[in-house]
Amino acid sequence: MIEKSIKLTLFLATGAFLYLLIYNGTLETYIHPRFSYLTLVAALGLFLVGVSYFRADGDLAHEHRSVAWWGLLIIAVPVVLGWMVPARPLGATAMNTREVSVVGLSSISASGSEDLTMARPSTERNILDWINLFQNTQEWSGFVGEEVDVVGFVYRDERFGSDELMISRFVVSCCAADGQPIGLIVRADDASVWTDDQWLEIRGTIELGEFNGLTLPLLMADEMVAVEAPAQPYLYP
Amino acid sequence: MQNTIREIRAGLSEEPRRQAVYFLVSVLVLVLFVWLIGLVAQESVYARFQVFVTIFLGIFVEAAPFLLAGSIVSGLIDIFLDDRLVERVIPDSPLAGAFVGAIMGFAFPVCECGVVPVTRRLYQKGMPLSVGISFLLAAPVVNPIVVASTYAAFGWGPILSGRFIITIAVAFLIGLLFTWAKPQDILRPVTDVSHDHHRHDHDTSGIHFRERLWAAIQVAGNDFIDMARYLIIGSMLAALMQTIVPQSTLLALGGGEFSSVATLMVLAFVLSICSTVDAFLALSFVNTFTTGAVLSFLTFGPMVDIKSSLMFLGVFRRRVVAYLIVLPLLLNLLIALLINMYTGL
Structure with a gap:
């Protein structure tokens, strides 16, 4: 009876946790939103499973085997961490252990149509669109002078000078575990004002310039504005 | 009737209750531990911890529906498959x-x-x-x-x-x-x-x-x-x-x-x-x-x-x-x- 109640509680709590992720919109910190219906189905399924402990004929479900306390404790871990640790989308901290794509050594490949991206006004392209465009050609001079308006968070490492930063996003194809960071290299006199992880909207133009020994497309910032982190923190290929 | 009696007896027996107490105490310890991390960890360390939690929950939330589906198939096989x-x-x-x-x-x-x-x-x-x-x-x-x-x-x-x-x-x-x-x-x-x-x-x-x-x-x-x-x-x-x-x-x-x-x-x-x-x-x-x-x-x-x-x-x-x-x-x-x-x- 006690064990059944604990299991019921665990299933209800895990189900409620999943449901609240959808309800609060924090689900997108963890997984690609196209799987949100699966999460909803799982939440309902977990409720149903929880209830079954008090509906099913125990003999038929041969429940004589019981679970040790530590087994149940492990089941409680995701719920405890999910509720106690504030959701924080991957950002500059997570980039420390990841391969950071500057154009030329990026591992993100284009999946959208280049023509479609090109047809849009240049200020409506997001960081992923720009990276895809830069990757599909070596003729970057064609982009020089194009206007840029992008949102991302600030990242720097030892390759960046005091007038440089990277305006970055994580690209997620399934869940946070496969998040790959991308970014545009930004040059601005007041770049050092912004701290890592600060979300910015940057307007400017593309110029070719030298970065870390390579000639790359750089974003020359005209205007940098601090913004709230967007509701969808990641970009999706 | 016989079932209910057996359940009550199982519920009253010593072992499940001990397991339940261990479980509740250990959950409490876990909660305290996570709370303490938030209290004493430096901001940069806590940010790392949050990255860990985000990736962990990313995999868990992504996989949970599939594991549940597999378990339900397993349950159906158990009860219905000859x-x-x-x-x-x-x-x-x-x-x-x-x-x-x-x-x-x-x-x-x-x-x-x-x-x-x-x-x-x-x-x-x-x-x-x-x-x-x-x-x-x-x-x-x-x-x-x-x-x-x-x-x-x-x-x-x-x-x-x-x-x-x-x-x-x-x-x-x-x-x-x-x-x-x-x-x-x-x-x-x-x-x-x-x-x-x-x-x-x-x-x-x-x-x-x-x-x-x-x-x-x-x-x-x-x-x-x-x-x-x-x-x-x-x-x-x-x-x-x-x-x-x-x-x-x-x-x-x-x-x-x-x-x-x-x-x-x-x-x-x-x-x-x-x-x-x-x-x-x-x-x-x-x-x-x-x-x-x-x-x-x-x-x-x-x-x-x-x-x-x-x-x-x-x-x-x-x-x-x-x-x-x-x-x-x-x-x-x-x-x-x-x-x-x-x-x-």
């Missing part, structure tokens, strides 16, 4: 059996989280060892959902066909190796019911359908708890690796015939991404890595990764789990190297 059916459907010949196991995923569309409870249940229903092992290794790839996602990512071509041919071949071969093994040497006692007097052969067909459905769901619940433990520990390990080990140390090895394959196999093992969606991630490696490497990522990862090898521990004996990691590793590595050396892909 034991004799398994014996009737599976061919006697080891060759045919291992092959049927390798393609059976089309009948049970599950990913690598869902496949483990289903395999365990099928073993309890008397499925031969070799068939189960072929099924376990192949089903996460050889099923309609993965065909669709791989097609969406790569279209028709060598990656799509190669992924399925290699997976079926490797699973078939490894399954075959286990043809003459004895179940009690391979399976954990919980899974091995060949000597179990409690084997549930009692006729349930007279019981009302709705009763049986509830029972199946409760069986699914117990399966979910059994398997989710391994899933959770595995995703925590994978998240920890990702938070600590710099990816650049792995990706620097991308171009070589051998190093690229080894790198992506390690990455597949560490990342523990669901087989239904790993094709989209593999797409991002195409430019940097050799074709053999990308294929090994798509064939080895679904067979074995941190979380699934931990889940294997719930079914097989420890020594066998080691075989189930090493054999797919070697075979996939070999095939990928041959592809890199002898084909122009």
Whole structure:
């Protein structure tokens, strides 16, 4: 009876946790939103499973085997961490252990149509669109002078000078575990004002310039504005 | 009536209550511990901790629906599938059996989280060892959902066909190796019911359908708890690796015939991404890595990764789990190297 109640509680709590992720919109910190219906189905399924402990004929479900306390404790871990640790989308901290794509050594490949991206006004392209465009050609001079308006968070490492930063996003194809960071290299006199992880909207133009020994497309910032982190923190290929 | 009495007696007995107290105390300790981390950790350390939690919950939230689906299939099999059916459907010949196991995923569309409870249940229903092992290794790839996602990512071509041919071949071969093994040497006692007097052969067909459905769901619940433990520990390990080990140390090895394959196999093992969606991630490696490497990522990862090898521990004996990691590793590595050396892909 006690064990059944604990299991019921665990299933209800895990189900409620999943449901609240959808309800609060924090689900997108963890997984690609196209799987949100699966999460909803799982939440309902977990409720149903929880209830079954008090509906099913125990003999038929041969429940004589019981679970040790530590087994149940492990089941409680995701719920405890999910509720106690504030959701924080991957950002500059997570980039420390990841391969950071500057154009030329990026591992993100284009999946959208280049023509479609090109047809849009240049200020409506997001960081992923720009990276895809830069990757599909070596003729970057064609982009020089194009206007840029992008949102991302600030990242720097030892390759960046005091007038440089990277305006970055994580690209997620399934869940946070496969998040790959991308970014545009930004040059601005007041770049050092912004701290890592600060979300910015940057307007400017593309110029070719030298970065870390390579000639790359750089974003020359005209205007940098601090913004709230967007509701969808990641970009999706 | 008799049931309720037995339940009350079980509830009053000493052991479950002690377990419940241990559980409640340990949850309290966990809550205090997480609270303390928030209180004393420096901001930069706490940010790291949050990255760990984000990746861990990413894998867990992503995998939970698939594990639940697998558990429910397992519960339905347990209550509704006639034991004799398994014996009737599976061919006697080891060759045919291992092959049927390798393609059976089309009948049970599950990913690598869902496949483990289903395999365990099928073993309890008397499925031969070799068939189960072929099924376990192949089903996460050889099923309609993965065909669709791989097609969406790569279209028709060598990656799509190669992924399925290699997976079926490797699973078939490894399954075959286990043809003459004895179940009690391979399976954990919980899974091995060949000597179990409690084997549930009692006729349930007279019981009302709705009763049986509830029972199946409760069986699914117990399966979910059994398997989710391994899933959770595995995703925590994978998240920890990702938070600590710099990816650049792995990706620097991308171009070589051998190093690229080894790198992506390690990455597949560490990342523990669901087989239904790993094709989209593999797409991002195409430019940097050799074709053999990308294929090994798509064939080895679904067979074995941190979380699934931990889940294997719930079914097989420890020594066998080691075989189930090493054999797919070697075979996939070999095939990928041959592809890199002898084909122009």
